[in-house]
Amino acid sequence: MSSPRVTLVTGAAQGIGAGIARQLVGDGWQVCLVDRAEEKLGRVEESFPAGTVAAMAADVSDPAQAARAVEEARSRFGRLDGLVSNAGIMVSAPVEQLSTSDWDRVLATNLSATFHLVRTAAxxxxxxxxxxxxxxxTRAHMSEPDTEAYAASKGGLVALTHALAISLGPRIRVNCVSPGWIETEGYGELRPVDHAQHPAGRVGKVADVAQAVSFLLDGDRSGFVTGSEFVVDGGMTRKMIYAE
Structure with missing residues (x-):
């Protein structure tokens, strides 16, 4: 009997990252949970069945910590079959007031971290x-005001994805999931209009993103898919919206 496949998921202490980890464990993967929020990460680790996950506190915006997380993941489980680069932050400020340090921090976490992780994991x-x-x-393609750093980082991530797919193929496939409005913990009660404005009829769920990731990681189901962006947004980026 072959050993379970192993993947590393960053930003795994909450929200979409934690949901991806739960989906993959349910699929039979062993998962290395990585996040800089050590206390939250510990609580998430305790919620999984014994032996299915291992938690590693690391700030993947730092090249050395990203490399260490990858090496430790492989050391703990003896193999590495997947990488899910999910860690991300947002700083919202008028462009005239956006500090260089905040710009750099967002780009380092949302974009450069993927490069650091892949360089070691490849x-x-x-x-x-x-x-x-x-x-x-979907902020890679559409914006609200005062989100320049976030939009730039996510647009760069889409481009980095297809660049890596060409450089690392055929042995490694690289794809991207671009969520729209996804309800995670901390949201207040959603209004009927929040759901109704989506062509799919509802706001997204963490499971919607997690299931897309599950498909893309699994070479048996998505072996002919690489360099692609999967938009999971209930159709919102395809909807024309003009003031009446």
């Missing part, structure tokens, strides 16, 4: 023919 992923999934955003 050789491990080649061994078994692995898969990388990045988590971008």
């Amino acid at each position: 050789n491990h992923l080649r061994e078994g023919g692995g898969s990388i999934v990045t988590i971008a955003s």
Whole structure:
């Protein structure tokens, strides 16, 4: 009997990252949970069945910590078959007031971290023919005011995804999931109009993103898919909206 496949998920202490980890464990993967929020990460780790996950506190915007997380993941489970680069932050401010340090911090976490992780993980992923999934955003294609750093980071992540797919193929597939409005913990009660404005009829759920990631990681189901962006937004980016 072969050992379970192993993947690393960043930003796994809450929200979409934690939901992706739960989906993958349910699919039979072992998952390395990575996040800089050590206390939250510990609580999430305790919610999984014993032996299915391992938690590693790391700030993946730092190249050394990102590399260490990858190496430790492989060391703990003996293999690495997947990487889900999900960690992300947002700073919202008028562009005239957006500090260079905040700009750099968002780009380092949302974009550069993927580069740092892949640079270390690539050789491990080649061994078994692995898969990388990045988590971008529909903000790569559409914006609200005062989100320049976030939009730039997510747009860069979409481009980095297809660049990596060409460079790392055929042994490693690289794809991107771009969520729209996804209801995570901390949201207040959603209004009927929040759901009704979506062509799909509802706001997204964490499971919608997690299931897309599950598909893209699994070479048996998505072996002919690489360099692609999967937009999971209930159709909102395809909807024309003009003031009446």
